[in-house]
Amino acid sequence: MAIYVNRETRVLVQGITGNQGRFHTELMQNYGTNIVAGVTPGRAGQEVLGVPVYDTVARAVAESGADTSVIFVPAPFARDAVLEALEHLSQVVVVTEGIPVKDTMELAAVAAGRGSRLLGPNTAGVISPGLAKVGIMPGRVFTPGKVGVISRSGTLAYEISLALTEAGYGQSSLVGIGGDRVIGTSFIDVLKEFEEDPETEAIVIIGEIGGQAEEEAAEYIKDMTKPVAGYIAGRTAPEGKRMGHAGAIISGGTGTAESKIKALEGAGAGVARIPTAIPEIIAELI
């Protein structure tokens, strides 16, 4: 079954004529994703890799029946592009990194008001192995299966998915929620979907330093029926330094890896100390 995306998902790529947009459109197509339209204002009538390009999301949706947008538009123009997407679509995946947090707070409020799903910003996207990928992850580290994966970080999610794949545990879906301070879809939103997804038997939650999202997720995990494994990156990170991701910063003593590990363990999740130990924990849980 998988969550969020599957064979039927009809994907629109905003920013399809840019380098990133074109490059990943091809990789998504190769994976089997149904890319039905592209949007770049001022480029209507062109085709990119056989995909028709439109000036507006309104027109693209009307002509193609797209239901999900993936956004590769550069940060200075991303607010406008995401607002346009939210006007017409119920699911928007924002790959763009470096969007000002003020813009993201506004976008999250608009999405919540409409009841739409905003994934990211600064997300690797979402993949349902063997069915579709909407984002930038390398398809070959994933394999279809029954473990649901949720992660703030992209590459760390690939590392852990690869470890799962090599140990014989496939994934139902991997959902990247993004590395920024403020993001549209939280761990809890995705945990709820996996809890209800009949194909998912266990869940891996991959967090990192900064904020309280993992602590909040732990509260939800306490009441879940499916087993959860976790990993938290940043035990060696010094206070007050931004560790690559805008959201990965310990400030005023909050957002430490210790606090998150303690919260997850307190909720009954098995927490790995190194990423490659996740499959062993899954083996114990299933």
Next chain:
Amino acid sequence: MKIYEHMAKEIFARYNIPVPQGEIATSPEEARQAASKLGGPVTLKAQVLVGGRGKAGGIKFADDPEEACQLAEELFALKIKDLPVKTLLVEEKLAIEEELYLGLTIDRSAKKPVLMLSTEGGVDIEEVAAETPDKIISSHLEPGQKFELYQARELISRLDIPSSLLNKLSQLLSNLYRLYQEKDAQIAEINPLALTTEGLCAADAKLVIDEDALFRQKEFKAEGDELPYVELEGTVGCIVNGAGLAMSTMDTLLHLGGEPANFLDIGGGASAEVMARALSKVSGHPGVRSIFINILGGITRCDEVARGILQSIEEVEVPVVVRLRGTNEEEGSKLLRENNLEVEKSMTAATEKAIAAAKEWE
């Protein structure tokens, strides 16, 4: 991006937030001149971008220009949390009667700006929050919506202050929020907001600008397009693609008995040039005894990374351990092996190898 107090105050003043009269000094002599120009007793404040300045002795009071000069000399000799003091802000000394607190920041969980007000200014607001939470009024503000003056009045009226202050304080709050919005601030804080015989005055000013907004905040300059790098004191240098994997590589080193020397994320889709630059940078860290390059390529291509490694490998004296997986892994591994560099597949095995190499190297 943290903004120096004197610059923050300049911006506050533009938004009609009253600040003390002040001058910048970069030498004891300039401090003397500033004090003489201001007339009367002055406050000398070290300009450093860390908290706890007062406790570290970074604020001094002088009664006359001569004393200002002497105290400035002491301040310039000071290091506050390892940071040298290069600039002082010399200000008129305020006759403070009451100290209030006014702050705006981001509530990540609520995804909204949050405003905090208190009559307990002048101390660490986190302490007030922990000890007397009822002394703090906090309220979320709606993203993308205007903050009306009446909304400011409603909040201010919940503070235990005389009604005669209501209008001035509400206007000040409204101005601070406008600044916060227009300057893409992450934090805008006045602590303390002084109440003197002459009215309200921002005795201190804290301003942190969103680094991601610098493309439209031209007033603030980004510090070049440096790679995300944080230096630590360990012995194993780290070069990794992706922030999460980079943090996790450091943790794995520690878990297996090693010590990371740094955090460095070459980002997604790094070119050979970026990789070469990263390798030069980490090999320049004096504590490094081995370098661990950990790549799991998605949009990052392993062959490109391998080319970058080969560009800089000549200047590296310590052992280098390379782990390559993902996009174009075969091509990248082949390139490195042709140049007598071993390539690992497993992150854990490669980590162990990097730790052993650091221990052997002297």
